[in-house]
Amino acid sequence: MYDYLIVGAGLYGSTFAYEATKRGKKVLVIDKRNHVGGNIYCENIEGINVHKYGAHIFHTSDKEVWDYVNDIVEFNRYTNQPIANFNGEIYNLPFNMNTFNKLWGVITPEEAKLKIEEQKKQAGIEIPKNLEEQAISLVGTDIYEKLIKGYTEKQWGRSATELPAFIIRRLPVRFSYDNNYFNDLYQGIPIGGYNKIIEKMLEKCDVRLGVDFFEHKDELEKKAEKILFTGMIDEFYDYKFGVLEYRSLKFETEILNEENYQGNAVVNYTDRDTPYTRIIEHKHFEYGTQNKTVITKEYPADWKIGDEPYYPINNDRNDEMFAKYKELAVREDKYIFGGRLADYKYYDMHNVIRAALDKVKEAM
Numbered sequence: 384m385y386d387y388l389i390v391g392a393g394l395y396g397s398t399f400a401y402e403a404t405k406r407g408k409k410v411l412v413i414d415k416r417n418h419v420g421g422n423i424y425c426e427n428i429e430g431i432n433v434h435k436y437g438a439h440i441f442h443t444s445d446k447e448v449w450d451y452v453n454d455i456v457e458f459n460r461y462t463n464q465p466i467a468n469f470n471g472e473i474y475n476l477p478f479n480m481n482t483f484n485k486l487w488g489v490i491t492p493e494e495a496k497l498k499i500e501e502q503k504k505q506a507g508i509e510i511p512k513n514l515e516e517q518a519i520s521l522v523g524t525d526i527y528e529k530l531i532k533g534y535t536e537k538q539w540g541r542s543a544t545e546l547p548a549f550i551i552r553r554l555p556v557r558f559s560y561d562n563n564y565f566n567d568l569y570q571g572i573p574i575g576g577y578n579k580i581i582e583k584m585l586e587k588c589d590v591r592l593g594v595d596f597f598e599h600k601d602e603l604e605k606k607a608e609k610i611l612f613t614g615m616i617d618e619f620y621d622y623k624f625g626v627l628e629y630r631s632l633k634f635e636t637e638i639l640n641e642e643n644y645q646g647n648a649v650v651n652y653t654d655r656d657t658p659y660t661r662i663i664e665h666k667h668f669e670y671g672t673q674n675k676t677v678i679t680k681e682y683p684a685d686w687k688i689g690d691e692p693y694y695p696i697n698n699d700r701n702d703e704m705f706a707k708y709k710e711l712a713v714r715e716d717k718y719i720f721g722g723r724l725a726d727y728k729y730y731d732m733h734n735v736i737r738a739a740l741d742k743v744k745e746a747m
């Protein structure tokens with residue numbers, strides 16, 4: 384008999400497991416995948432840590448969470464400075480003085496602000512009716528056309544004039560030459576990859592892989608006093624209120640016989656015709672010096688049950704449906720729910736750790 388059965392060996396389940404074992408609890412962790420780590424799992428290819436479920440950069444301003452992960456593994460000094468490739472023209476992201484200089488030849492923040500204001504005024508949009516109008520009213524036509532339109536249309540699989548304005552509430556515009564994508568105080572990649580964090584967290588647990596909870600529910604329920612479920616909440620309740628929707632991704636990974644393919648970890652393709660949204664060159668996350676390199680092309684994809692659920696679509700329909708599932712979940716005695724799939728929420732890694740630590744305080 385275990386004190387806790389944890390369904391899902393992702394970062395949420397692993398943080399909870401780590402804290403439980405620190406408190407002397409007996410823990411069994413299961414995952415339907417054949418590896419631990421959930422979406423932060425890295426696969427070693429040619430000595431390079433390949434972020435198998437999408438590029439992951441740890442960034443936070445939460446000092447307690449930063450200290451917490453640094454106690455487990457050392458982080459490098461990686462700073463995310465993505466670039467955009469629009470039909471062969473290269474721009475810095477987020478939109479900053481380097482972007483504005485390349486676009487318009489402006490040099491001072493004052494000149495850049497005037498240019499944006501001029502374009503906003505020319506567009507003459509008072510109440511934006513769709514995403515296109517919203518974006519133009521925030522940053523003007525040039526940035527919209529070259530850096531937002533194609534990328535967003537690929538991401539959502541729809542034309543920007545058919546997408547609702549609320550998807551873009553604000554756009555990061557920075558009137559300095561700082562290329563750092565994040566505003567957080569701390570940022571980096573674990574030296575040796577993310578698997579090191581998870582391995583340490585699960586060190587004192589029993590772990591069973593390739594086990595789908597729903598296929599062995601009756602037997603597994605008898606194994607533990609309490610169960611933490613970090614899978615999809617609608618699946619848990621057999622979709623009785625309907626299916627919560629997601630956007631998915633498809634990844635195409637290649638090993639290349641060259642040392643350095645694109646000179647940066649993240650390059651976004653912002654034109655409409657290139658079918659993928661980004662190319663990730665994994666070695667640059669860890670300053671790799673291997674002779675070869677590994678790149679991954681990322682394609683946005685529609686989602687249906689059975690596909691990997693990546694981004695929750697938090698519109699009114701789905702949020703109302705989630706609220707109904709949540710109402711059932713809070714009344715459960717034996718079950719605790721948490722993580723991005725049970726909370727139907729996009730969480731960054733630091734949010735996941737914070738949420739799991741808070742849940743542990745509540746539970747133990």
Ligand SMILES: Cc1cc2nc3c(=O)[nH]c(=O)nc-3n(C[C@H](O)[C@H](O)[C@H](O)COP(=O)(O)OP(=O)(O)OC[C@H]3O[C@@H](n4cnc5c(N)ncnc54)[C@H](O)[C@@H]3O)c2cc1C
Nearest residue numbers: 391393394395415421422437439440596614722723731732
């Ligand atoms: C493309 C992408 C890029 C991202 N980049 C960043 C980034 O740069 N920085 C950042 O901070 N965050 C990033 N994130 C967010 C990060 O991935 C999440 O915060 C984190 O992985 C969530 O952990 P989790 O444990 O909640 O979920 P998951 O990692 O999804 O873990 C849930 C686990 O439960 C298992 N499971 C589900 N159902 C069952 C079942 N029935 N039986 C058994 N096991 C089951 C799954 O197999 C999975 O392993 C990104 C997310 C995406 C989608």
